[in-house]
Amino acid sequence: xxxxxxxxxxxxxxxxxxxxxxxxxxxxxxxxxxxxxxxxxxxxxxxxxxxxxxxxxxxxxxxxxxxxxxxxxxxxxxxxxxxxxxxxxxxxxxxxxxxxxxxxxxxxxxxxxxxxxxxxxxxxxxxxxxxxxxxxxxxxxxxxxxxxxxxxxxxxxxxxxxxxxxxxxxxxxxxxxxxxxxxxxxxxxxxxxxxxx
Numbered sequence: 001x002x003x004x005x006x007x008x009x010x011x012x013x014x015x016x017x018x019x020x021x022x023x024x025x026x027x028x029x030x031x032x033x034x035x036x037x038x039x040x041x042x043x044x045x046x047x048x049x050x051x052x053x054x055x056x057x058x059x060x061x062x063x064x065x066x067x068x069x070x071x072x073x074x075x076x077x078x079x080x081x082x083x084x085x086x087x088x089x090x091x092x093x094x095x096x097x098x099x100x101x102x103x104x105x106x107x108x109x110x111x112x113x114x115x116x117x118x119x120x121x122x123x124x125x126x127x128x129x130x131x132x133x134x135x136x137x138x139x140x141x142x143x144x145x146x147x148x149x150x151x152x153x154x155x156x157x158x159x160x161x162x163x164x165x166x167x168x169x170x171x172x173x174x175x176x177x178x179x180x181x182x183x184x185x186x187x188x189x190x191x192x193x194x195x196x197x
Contacts, residue, residue, distance in 0.1 A: 046119075048149070048195040048196070048197070049090075049117050049119065049195075050072075051195050052117045052147055052149075052192065052195050053071045053072065053090060053091055053115075053117065054071075055191055055192070055195075056069060056071075056091060056115060056145075056147070057069040057071055057091070059185065059187045060093055060185060063184075063185040063186075063187070064093075064183070064184070064185060066095065066096075067093055067094065067095055067096070067112065068093070068094065068095075068096055069091050069092070069093050069115075070091065070092045070093075070094065070099070071090070071091045071092075072090070072091075073088040073089070073090060075088070075089070075092045075099060075106060076088050076104050076105040076106060077089065077092065077105065077106055077108045077111065077114070077139065078105050078106065078107055078108060078139070079108065079135040079136060079138070079139045080135050080138060080139070085135050086105050087114075087132065087135060087136075089114040089115060089116060089132075089136075090115055090116050090117050091114070091115040091116075092111055092113070092114055092115075093111070093112045093113040093114075093115070093143075093183065094110050094111045094112055095110060095112075098110045098111065108136075108139045108140065108141055109140070111139075111141050112141075112142055112143060112182050112183050113141065113142065113143040113144065113145055113179065113183050114132075114136050114141050114143075114144050114145070115144075115145040115146075115147065116128045116132055116144075116145075116146050116147070117147045117149065118146070118147065118148045118149050118150055119149075120149070120150065120197070128146055128148075129146065129148075132144070133146070133157050133164060133165055134164050136157075136160070136165075137157070137160035137161060137162075137163075137164045137165045138160075138162050138164075139160075140160055141160060142158060142160060142180075142181075142182055142183070143156065143157065143158050143179055143180065143182075143183050144156075144157040144158075144160075144165060145157075145179065147192065149195065149196045149197075152172060152173045152192075152193070152196055153170050153171060153172055153173065154170070154171050154173065154175075154177050154189050154192070155168060155169070155170045155171075156168070156169045156170075156171075156177060156178070156179060156180070158180045167180075171189065172189075173189050173190070173192040173193045173196070174188075174189060174190045174192075174193060175188075175189055176188050176189070177189055
């Protein structure tokens with residue numbers, strides 16, 4: 001995930017969506033999210049972040065050519081029923097044409113996995129390790145993959161419910177990781193060691 005600044009703002013989801021469209025149309029240097037009633041600004045990714053997403057995309061395409069890894073925050077998801085959250089994951093794994101005909105913020109019903117890559121900013125712990133897994137689980141997304149550059153670990157969350165993910169597997173960079181069904185991909189994470197500071 002990239003650097004995000006957060007502001008506590010009282011606004012409707014419609015106001016947020018209007019602001020997000022304007023900001024993202026005018027600049028390609030920030031992306032906006034609205035999770036837990038807070039608006040967040042995500043800055044540009046660094047080169048290592050981009051390489052990790054490329055690496056993940058390659059692994060997914062080799063193992064599951066029937067799926068596509070939408071990357072770089074190009075897909076916005078509706079992730080919270082209660083607060084009408086809006087998230088732009090670093091990557092979204094879904095069948096081809098999942099998002100055809102959908103607007104800026106898509107229904108996550110056919111999404112098999114979301115993935116986030118941590119940044120080195122102050123709120124990564126809360127955002128990527130707490131708020132996002134809770135939001136993705138509540139939305140029913142079967143797998144959440146967190147590639148944590150700070151701890152040099154890969155965490156696979158699965159078995160979603162309204163209370164979060166029921167299962168969590170943590171592996172150090174260099175170990176093999178299994179993304180459970182419905183993803184069903186196993187890969188070696190050795191290459192991730194070269195993308196940390």
